[in-house]
Amino acid sequence: MNIREILEHPHVWLAEGAEASVAISSRIRLARNLSDAAFPGWAGEEERVRVWEHLRSVLSRLPAMEGAVFAGNDELTEMDRFLLFERHLISREHAGRGRGSGIVLRPDESVVIMVNEEDHLRMQALSAGLRLSDAWQAIDTVDSQLDAKVSYAFSPRWGYLTACPSNVGTGLRASVMLHLPGLALMEEIGPLVKGVSKIGLTVRGLWGEGTDAHGHMFQISNQVTLGEREEDIIRNLEQIVSEIIGHEQNARGRLWRDRRAVLLDHVGRAAGILANAHILSSREALDLLSVLRLGMDMGILSGVSRSDVQKLMLVSQPAHLQWHEGRPLESFERDQARAALVRGVLATVLGAVKRGRRKKK
Numbered sequence: 001m002n003i004r005e006i007l008e009h010p011h012v013w014l015a016e017g018a019e020a021s022v023a024i025s026s027r028i029r030l031a032r033n034l035s036d037a038a039f040p041g042w043a044g045e046e047e048r049v050r051v052w053e054h055l056r057s058v059l060s061r062l063p064a065m066e067g068a069v070f071a072g073n074d075e076l077t078e079m080d081r082f083l084l085f086e087r088h089l090i091s092r093e094h095a096g097r098g099r100g101s102g103i104v105l106r107p108d109e110s111v112v113i114m115v116n117e118e119d120h121l122r123m124q125a126l127s128a129g130l131r132l133s134d135a136w137q138a139i140d141t142v143d144s145q146l147d148a149k150v151s152y153a154f155s156p157r158w159g160y161l162t163a164c165p166s167n168v169g170t171g172l173r174a175s176v177m178l179h180l181p182g183l184a185l186m187e188e189i190g191p192l193v194k195g196v197s198k199i200g201l202t203v204r205g206l207w208g209e210g211t212d213a214h215g216h217m218f219q220i221s222n223q224v225t226l227g228e229r230e231e232d233i234i235r236n237l238e239q240i241v242s243e244i245i246g247h248e249q250n251a252r253g254r255l256w257r258d259r260r261a262v263l264l265d266h267v268g269r270a271a272g273i274l275a276n277a278h279i280l281s282s283r284e285a286l287d288l289l290s291v292l293r294l295g296m297d298m299g300i301l302s303g304v305s306r307s308d309v310q311k312l313m314l315v316s317q318p319a320h321l322q323w324h325e326g327r328p329l330e331s332f333e334r335d336q337a338r339a340a341l342v343r344g345v346l347a348t349v350l351g352a353v354k355r356g357r358r359k360k361k
Contacts, residue, residue: 022244024310136174180216196240279335292309
């Protein structure tokens, strides 16, 4: 099996998980470095190649990575790398790297390891919904097996040493992707962001650090990695995320009670545009699909499922769109192809907006 064959199958975050109406996916990422090699940012190309070949050999023998696919960045096309980025499997920085960097990926995309990104190893596990503990168990198993085979850069005082000081300590970054249209439409996202920042968490957009929250998607993650146990970091994040999910559900209830006409109009317009548009930008598609998902989750729309909407959010992205079309596309061509793709999927399945009582979910 190769990378392209893996990408033919549904992504892990398209599955239904705990608190699925709000929590899209959970991720645990560990940053690790080898003690006997310069960090990637200071290493020359030949040393990075040596580290990649060494880790490729070691990882191929780990029981936890049995059946994994291995690919050097120089073996992947630019399209392959950006497909992986759009699926949240690698970072934008890693997508831009070449010889001496690589990726190790389980066929179900639940565990992925970037080699020679900012650190020698960026290992992450993904689960659908709010399942941080499952993701932690998966990546901790990989980490423990690897720790028995290589020597990590580790300080008894500071913990795991990393390229970025903010990752020193446990090297753990836990995050949950949340869909928060209710809070956004009630104009309560600003206070939420300020509130979680005060308690040691950070809020990022759909594509991570420095990106906007397209499609009302927000990543909530820990900031502190030093001086706390991994289990405590995960437990704290899970508790706060559960509270945010409660606030989102409350906001949706208030939307239905106090702004019903506005909500129905918002959902109806999104459905109408998506089912009939001939030009759609990537951002517009995400924002409208977000509203469509809200309408489906609240029982306002029939005929479309959560997985339908989430799949469209993925396949309407630039690299996936060009992959679907089988050729490179200019920006305006992508906007036309995106509209045709979405229109084709939704035109025959969308039910009419129901202006009566919403269904219980």
